[in-house]
Each structure stands twice: as structure tokens, then as C-alpha cells.
Amino acid sequence: MxxxxxxxxxxxxxxxxxxxxxxxxxxxxxxxxxxxxxxxxxxxxxxxxxxxxxxxxxxxxxxxxxxxxxxxxxxxxxxxxxxxxxxxxxxxxxxxxxxxxxxxxxxxxxxxxxxxxxxxxxxxxxxxxxxxxxxxxxxxxxxxxxxxxxxxxxxxxxxxxxxHLDQKLLSVNLLPERFTMKELQQVYEAILGEKLNRANFQRKMLSLGILERHEKLYAGGSHKAPYLYSLKKKA
Amino acid sequence: MxxxxxxxxxxxxxxxxxxxxxxxxxxxxxxxxxxxxxxxxxxxxxxxxxxxxxxxxxxxxxxxxxxxxxxxxxxxxxxxxxxxxxxxxxxxxxxxxxxxxxxxxxxxxxxxxxxxxxxxxxxxxxxxxxxxxxxxxxxxxxxxxxxxxxxxxxxxxxxxxxxHLDQKLLSVNLLPERFTMKELQQVYEAILGEKLNRANFQRKMLSLGILERHEKLYAGGSHKAPYLYSLKKKA
DNA sequence: TTACTATTGTTTCAATCAGAAACAATAAAT
DNA sequence: ATTTATTGTTTCTGATTGAAACAATAGTAA
CATH class of the missing domain: 3.90.79.10 (Nucleoside Triphosphate Pyrophosphohydrolase)
Incomplete structure (x- = not known):
């Protein structure tokens, strides 16, 4: 310095x-x-x-x-x-x-x-x-x-x-390049300090049209594997 | 100075x-x-x-x-x-x-x-x-x-x-103490640069519950006289 | 192989909200 | 009394939102 x-x-x-x-x-x-x-x-x-x-x-x-x-x-x-x-x-x-x-x-x-x-x-x-x-x-x-x-x-x-959370999905900057919908929701909940409805959250995020869906993430859990998402690069 | x-x-x-x-x-x-x-x-x-x-x-x-x-x-x-x-x-x-x-x-x-x-x-x-x-x-x-x-x-x-227009009806600061709904709408339109629907505007403003309705303003026009409104002082 | 379970993606249904138009009221002029 | 312009309100429709149910599936265990 x-x-x-x-x-x-x-x-x-x-x-x-x-x-x-x-x-x-x-x-x-x-x-x-x-x-x-x-x-x-x-x-x-x-x-x-x-x-x-x-x-x-x-x-x-x-x-x-x-x-x-x-x-x-x-x-x-x-x-x-x-x-x-x-x-x-x-x-x-x-x-x-x-x-x-x-x-x-x-x-x-x-x-x-x-x-x-x-x-x-x-x-x-x-x-x-x-x-x-x-x-x-x-x-x-x-x-x-x-x-x-x-x-x-x-x-x-x-x-x-x-x-300003919603504008341009600010919160993705707190996550790695690729993330699951659950992780995104957890960031929202941590920032807002409240629980959100899972189905509605997913619908809202997808309706923004700025998320790109990638391959699934097989994390070893005995249940359906979640998709990975990233921010769509603007055209 | x-x-x-x-x-x-x-x-x-x-x-x-x-x-x-x-x-x-x-x-x-x-x-x-x-x-x-x-x-x-x-x-x-x-x-x-x-x-x-x-x-x-x-x-x-x-x-x-x-x-x-x-x-x-x-x-x-x-x-x-x-x-x-x-x-x-x-x-x-x-x-x-x-x-x-x-x-x-x-x-x-x-x-x-x-x-x-x-x-x-x-x-x-x-x-x-x-x-x-x-x-x-x-x-x-x-x-x-x-x-x-x-x-x-x-x-x-x-x-x-x-x-930030909507938060706490910012725009009333541009108007005198008492104003008509039309004046309020005109301020909004001037700031946003677009025309707004009259009925919906009135409904939305009233639904905020922070406007107080006063006496009518008889301005001499040959038509129904508008009410005057002011910002409700918070309790 | 076959249940079983936990989690995820999607759909449904009702309630609410928003946009456009129609309707109703009314102050002044004719 | 009639007319006109403007305002306040309601109605209708379609879109959005919130809660719950339903469907799919990756691993585990029998």
C-alpha cells in the first residue's frame, strides 16, 4: 500500500x-x-x-x-x-x-x-x-x-x-457462474430475510427470460437432480 | 455569499x-x-x-x-x-x-x-x-x-x-398543498414522459391510502368539479 | 428388480390486480 | 330544460400471484 x-x-x-x-x-x-x-x-x-x-x-x-x-x-x-x-x-x-x-x-x-x-x-x-x-x-x-x-x-x-434485488438479477453476482434454482432462492431469502414460495420463485425467475438452463447437477442425492443455470449473455 | x-x-x-x-x-x-x-x-x-x-x-x-x-x-x-x-x-x-x-x-x-x-x-x-x-x-x-x-x-x-416516483408519492412535492387528481396525473406524465390511463391512475392513487380528500374546486368550468386532495399526515 | 424417499419441475385453481371501456354525476353555458 | 365537457366510479376481461397438488427422477434399500 x-x-x-x-x-x-x-x-x-x-x-x-x-x-x-x-x-x-x-x-x-x-x-x-x-x-x-x-x-x-x-x-x-x-x-x-x-x-x-x-x-x-x-x-x-x-x-x-x-x-x-x-x-x-x-x-x-x-x-x-x-x-x-x-x-x-x-x-x-x-x-x-x-x-x-x-x-x-x-x-x-x-x-x-x-x-x-x-x-x-x-x-x-x-x-x-x-x-x-x-x-x-x-x-x-x-x-x-x-x-x-x-x-x-x-x-x-x-x-x-x-x-434493487430484482433488477437484472443482481444476486447472481453472489453465486458461481453456474448455480441451481435452489441456491438462487437461498440467496434471495438470505438478503430479504424471509422464506419464499418455491414454485412461484421458479416461475418468476424463469419468466424474466434471462436465465439459461444447462445440464443437470448430479450431486449424489437420492432424488431428482436439479438443473444448473447461468445468466444469459445479452445479445 | x-x-x-x-x-x-x-x-x-x-x-x-x-x-x-x-x-x-x-x-x-x-x-x-x-x-x-x-x-x-x-x-x-x-x-x-x-x-x-x-x-x-x-x-x-x-x-x-x-x-x-x-x-x-x-x-x-x-x-x-x-x-x-x-x-x-x-x-x-x-x-x-x-x-x-x-x-x-x-x-x-x-x-x-x-x-x-x-x-x-x-x-x-x-x-x-x-x-x-x-x-x-x-x-x-x-x-x-x-x-x-x-x-x-x-x-x-x-x-x-x-x-422512485411511486415511493410515498414523491411527486406531490412538486404541487401546492392541495391539488386535483388531474394535476397529480399531469405531474406523473411529465416525469415519465408518457400518457397514463385516467381511471386506473385514480384507482391506484386512492388505493395507496395516503391521500386525503377535501372540498371540491369550482374553477368555473362547465362540468363536474374535481375534488382537492392533500397528502395525509401520517399518524 | 422393485419399492421407497427426498427433492425438483410443472400444473392447477382461486384470488387478486391491471388495462380498457362504459356508465354516472355534475357545473356551467345556452 | 338542454347541452357539453370533465370528473368519479363501475364493469368486464385478461394477466399476475399465492398456495397447493401433481409428476418426474436419482439414488437407497429390500
Missing amino acids: ANLETTGFLPHIAYDSVIFGFSGEKLKILLIEYHKTGWLALPGGFVKVNETLDEAVKRGLLERTGLDQIFLEQFYTFGSIERVRPDIMKQILSAHQEDLPKDHWLLDRFISIGYYALIDYDKVEPTPDAFSDSINWYSVDEIPDLLFDHNFIVKKALDHLRT | ANLETTGFLPHIAYDSVIFGFSGEKLKILLIEYHKTGWLALPGGFVKVNETLDEAVKRGLLERTGLDQIFLEQFYTFGSIERVRPDIMKQILSAHQEDLPKDHWLLDRFISIGYYALIDYDKVEPTPDAFSDSINWYSVDEIPDLLFDHNFIVKKALDHLRT
């Missing part, structure tokens, strides 16, 4: 990313733990002067998940004043390098742009960055207290995800 | 507001014209170090429209790199005050948070700010070339408005 002492970053501007994954049962997000302080927080970062906002977030995502080409979308920008906590920032940073000048840009007020990403849980090997001790998955229904307003950011991201 | 020479603003951060009004026939937005240069642009501004993002936008809105307590919502943050145009900024600013130091923060790259506002067209007397010659209404289907990426911002705002 770049040395933050160097200029080259836009001051006062940060991003926070809510990275969703589906474990096969539960919807989860990635949280990092800052050096020494023990603070849990969303993976975030800063924007270089010569890169786009989107590029900055993609860069951070690649560093932490090793994944490129993933679904990524901005959902809200957080600009309240309570987001300045020079004491905490100092603690976090001092664990990493020499203490900073009193007026360093990192100790100032930030506005943060919230992004959410949808990734294939099994494809990623989360790796902590220079400022964090660990990075781990947490179920969205068991999120502990987070740094700053990050709990609020998670809530907003979840709201956004729920209300 | 505050002198921009003084510090007290967050550098690199701006907002642009898309202010919608309904003329009784067409959906319109407010555009300003910058001093001398003739550039048309969205009304925007900067954020003070001790104010919230929302507060900053409200402040600018109050100055330009005289309106307080209006519907205001953030919809997207624009962070591309092409948003830096020191030449144009210099032109605009030099028309207003002495020339600026080469490294002035106003000449730097900005990230801009887009807000949209819905206001009662007839209640507002638009007033230009210190940097603009004029502020006027323009139909959304006849927007001329604007500064920077402002045409794109307008497009995004319209998209957002269209897809």
Missing part, C-alpha cells in the same frame, strides 16, 4: 466498501480489524489525484480480495460531521508508523462515498492491508459495533441491496 | 443540485448562467468545514429559491477525472474578483455530490448568486449544453426520479 505521507491523494475524501458474500447459508460482509486498537471497520481507502472514484474502489477491492471484474456499485455518500475522530485516527496510524504532524490530512474531516460489491464467497482469499491485523466475514445479522458511522453505512447498503 | 478566498470550505468537494419544478404543463429545472462566460450550469456550491453535506445543499437552496423545508435527496456522487477545468474556472472567477493564485483550491479537481430537490414552481422567485448573471427554468426535454458533466448529472437525476 502506498505511503500515506506522500501526497497524491485527495484530502477529505474517502470511500467505504460493503463487500457482500453468500456462504451457502448466510449473507456476510467483510470487516477489517485495525492494528492494536482492535477497531472493526469497513474496508475503505482514499482516492488518488489522477484516478476516478470508481478506479480507487476497484483498486482497494483487488488488493483485499484478489478479485477483478466484480460487481461494484455506489449507493450513498456520507457527509455528517461526526465522522472526524482525530484521536482514533492517530491511534490507528501510530501503530503503523511514526506519529504524524498535528495538521496531517488524515486527521481531518472526511466525506465518504459508500460502495457495495457482490462477490463469490468461495473464490476469495481475503488479505489484510497495511493498517489492519485481520479481515474476516461477518453475518449481516450479527454485525458488531463498528468504527465511526460504519454500522449505519452497512444498514444503508443492505437497504439498497434489498430494494 | 461567502468570499471563497477565505478558508473554511472543504477543498475537492462540491455539490450540484437539480431543482425540479412543474409549470402546470412541463417538468423543468433551474439553471444558472455564469458571469461573462455565458456557461450554463447546475446551481452548486461547496461545503463548509463545520457543516453537514445536507446542510450545505440546503443553504444553497435557500439562497437561490428563498425556500426552506423542501424535499431534498442525494442521488449520486460524480468522481470522474474530466471534471477539472482550471481554464474555465479561472474565467468564471476572474469575472468576479482579482485573479487567483495558480494553486488555488478552486482550480483543483473536484468530486461532486448530486442532489435533487422538488419544489412548488409557483412559490419560488429564483435569485442568482454572486457568480451568476441569471437563473432560469428550462424544460427537461430541452436542456442545452451545460458546463462539465452537468448534462450527465441531469440525466442521472431524472432516471432516479422516474424509478
